Amino acid sequence: MALGPEVVERILADGRYNLIFAPHQRLVERAPELRGFVAGLAGRAGVHADLDSFAMVDGSYTAAADLYLGDTSSQVVEYMMRPRPCVFLNALGADWEGDPSYAMWGAGAVVNSLDALIPAIDAAPALHPGYRGFQTRFVETALGDVAGGAPARAAQAVLAALR
Template sequence: MTQKVAFLFLGETLLIPHLYPIVEALVAIAPDLPVDLWVSTSMHETLLSAWVRDAGMTTVRIRRAPGFRSLVGYADGRNPPLPAKLPMLFRLAPYLARTAVVVCAEQTSLWLPATLPLRTRFIDTFHGAGSMMARGHWRRRAGWRTLVAAERDRGALIAGGDDPARIVTTGYVKAAFRQRTPPARLFEDAKPVIFYNPHWQAHRSSWWRWGPETVERILADGRFNLIFAPHQRLVERAPALRAFVAGLAGRDGIHCDLDSFAMVDGSYTAAADLYLGDTSSQVVEYLTRPRPCVFLNARDADWRNDGSYAMWEAGEVVDTLSALMPTIEQASTVHPEYTAFQQRFAQEALGDVSGLAPDRAAREVIAALRR
């Protein structure tokens, strides 16, 4: 087995900011260590190659996974159509078997150590944050280490049966991501900006029942600018979404994004004056700088008795569409009532956001090599 490390960039672009800062930190700590970045599409290849080249990372190689897709028109970083993950992983297994440590940011890749007799040590770093986090899956326990942002996440996994020695708190890796989309002026005026960010899973999302009407009511009101950038997987579950967005073309006061890398790199959470959504973990990133929030209870959730909706204590909750605009109007006025909770919630959910998390994660990789 070769003393080298592999990072798996095989999935959606939303995973990249949770993984790439660890690559940078690892190279800084161990500049002579060979590192392979396995990619599934030419979009990943183009994006990562530019960053590696610009940083002068001579020990890092970009490698095409079996089943690699060469795509036209995705060089800007928008989410690409992906090859089937499991066939790609199992074709990749012989290469990874000759690698000492593999780092991934999703559970699917853990099918390999869960089902094959590999000596390779897999390290899984959580992506996303907040009360909707996955509580663990049996295949996650096949990894050598699971890296989580905050002690709350660690406690949840341990309570679910994970070995405490396997769960390591690093802080929020994405907070150190430096390759964000450059700020651009999205709107011609200085109206307050609402960021509407519905979840992609129907049982957690406001989109199917209230989404289009929510957008229309905000635009008809005319006092706000709107960034409509849902979870990037929503379009998979709601194919009519593209036609809806196309119908908004040319209208003032709205910026729609279903594809670009800005959807996942933190650009929109930084630009917003008010967060409007349901259960997406992006609200937690938004709350690293406390600002008004409004949550849409489109599915009549009994949210006060459900820990999965803990984030809804960070702002006003709308139970009927008729209350949408009045609630948005008063959000800034009532915001001081929620500031203390927002600060506490973000700290509990994300842990350390100082930028040191990738270094802690990289040191776990080094520890795996030494074992």
């Protein structure tokens, strides 16, 4: 949670963006202080914070978002199933280029300082066409065929096994 509170505060202070603050469940488990931070967001305009609802895991937030802002969460793969702008936070100062652990960062701008945050968010929609192809290929590599034929293939396999 190194930069999380400051990122949220800068976005809310800017006042132009609505924010869904729904961090990955693993972060919630590892950072118990997050609950106090989220309690402090209650009633503030421009932010919806969630740590516990089913929407955290059912894709509701990734489907609703116009921009992904985060780090290396698996949530970005779900988000990019419908390519849209991304901004990644390099909170740890990682030497990420060429590191497969950060491969998804090829899908958008990478922010290395808090001062670059709002400008990167502002620029992301205009820059997105340059990242769209990467996003599509990344999702295809990560998830395989998502064309919708899997349920029919699974049913055929079950029927074949029952025969």
